[in-house]
Amino acid sequence: MRIGIAKIMQETSTFSTQPTDLAAMMVHQVYHGQDVLWQPTMWEGFVEGFLDVVRHLDAVGVTKVTAMPAGNLTAAAQAHLLAWFEADLRAAMPLDGLLLSLHGAFAGDLDPDIDGLLIERARQLVGPDVPIGVCLDLHANLTQRMVAHADIIDVMHTHPHVDMKEVGARVARTLVATLAGKVRPAVVAVKIPMFTPAETQISDEPPLRDLMEMTRRQESNPRVLHSAVCAVQPWMDVPEMGWCAVVTTDGDMDLAAVKARELAALAWSQRRDYTRPCPGYMEALDAAFAAEVRPVVIADLNDLMTGGGTGDSTWYLKELLKRNPADPCYVTVVDPEAVARMAAAGEGARVTLELGGKQDHLHSTPARVSGRVLKVMPVAPDRELPETIGLTAVLQMGQVYAVVFERLGPGADPMLYSGAGLDPTCAKIMIAKSVVDFRHGYKDVARLFLLGAAPGLAPCDLLSLPWHRVQRPIVPLDPEMEWNPMAAPLYRGHGRAQFAADQRPSREGEVRE
Ligand SMILES: [Zn+2]
DSSP: OEEEEEEEOBBTTTEEEEEEEEHHSSSOEEEEEGGGGGGGOOOOOOOHHHHHHHHTEEEEEEEEOOOOOOOOOHHHHHHHHEEEEEEEHHHHHHSSEEEEEEEEEEBBBSSSSHHHHHHHHHHHHHOOOOOEEEEOOOOOOOOHHHHTTTTTTOOOOEEEEEEEEHHHEEEEEEEEHEEEEEEEEEEEEEEEEEEOOOOTTTTTTTTTTHEEEEEHHHSSSTTTTEEEEEEOOSSSOOTTTEEEEEEEEESOHHHHHHHHHOOOOOOOOTTTOOOOOOHHHHHHHHHHOOOSSOOOEEGGGOOTTTTTOSSOOOOHHHHHHHHHSSSSSEEEEHHHHHHHHHHOOOOTEEEEEEEEEESSTTTTTEEEEEEEEEEEOOOOOTOOOOOOOOSSEEEHHEEEEEEESSSSOTTTTTTHTTTTOOOOOOSSEEEOSSSSSHHHTTTTOSSEEEEEOOOOOSSSSSGGGGGSOOOOOOOOTTTTTTGGGSSSOOEOTTHHHHHHTTOOSSSOOOOOO
């Protein structure tokens, strides 16, 4: 049995100043064919879950492209991406099934729904009879086109994201059961006219916890194969923007509709609960310096490196320098020019340079800094930092240490400091360019977590963004709007025609359309 596996993941902030062009897609190498399957990865994802299940079958690699979060995919880059995917998929055929690891919030200049475009192309190539299983990030923006061409859809249930491998394995198991004739997946989704700040979407705290508990309760019904919610990332100005509930049942479209509506109704009832005041960065620094414990990790959440921030905001850097702390404080800055200057000057040299504030010129200005180049780390196999961040150097300015690198990196991971030779346990304050995932990344080292908003491309104040394309009305732009989950249109999955032809009476289906 031949199961194709593809991984094409990027999370787009349509407000970003940095386009996702061909170079951005090539930063992490592009893989084709069997090379897709056996590349070691730093973090286990959906594909590792797929492989756990289909390893004993014939797993067939298709395409792997992963780009860091940034702005829209350019037209030229889209053409390359589609050409790779189509050629690789043709080479992989014939296939009995296809598993796709997608983000679900990938937008382009030509098409606001790149994930939908890829699933549609896959369907056109493999034909109507080959089941397609799709795995998505919790922050996916699920669209009608994505649902229409998929047979099975499941979504991460955690934020911080820690269940990718598990979700991948679950979808792969349903795909294998489908091929064995044991289940007939039926997908229904209900789009919810709301989007919410990301920093309050924490899966083990209410309100998101209550929603995730409902998905698990629904899945205790053996006819419900997958119950999930996409809590879309909130920096996407696209027409079909919004949360979505999506349920896959065994052969029962009506039951899937009932369960999806139930989830949508709960999510809708919580729509105001995600918006809470977010402290500013000055307030967060005051609280961190006043705290008796250390290290304190402060999320510079509006410069989120894994969600549309450019990682080069200088608000914290400038304020820390101004406060001239007595204990070590660590920040990261994405700045290819500065790191090249530091490398040219060499370890131990004193330099004065303009640091950061160049890519997100809308919100930050460069900081003029002087300090000593403590360390320069070229990209090499033996270093502990991801090679994709490029050349890396540490600038010491009194007790403020800036780890400077060329390209975006894992903002939620203290490895950015420890891999650069800075001991996280020695710090008073560490700045993480993350929104929620840092709570997981720093869980073994941090004694206190704080949020502090500084101006940036991924603001927690969603009303501050220039929305133009999103469909109206929608919460939070139209906070008083009314909406009835029980009357909302349904998106039906690929099996819809077949199930409609069955005319089977539903067992639990109060809703028959
Ligand atoms: Zn996410």
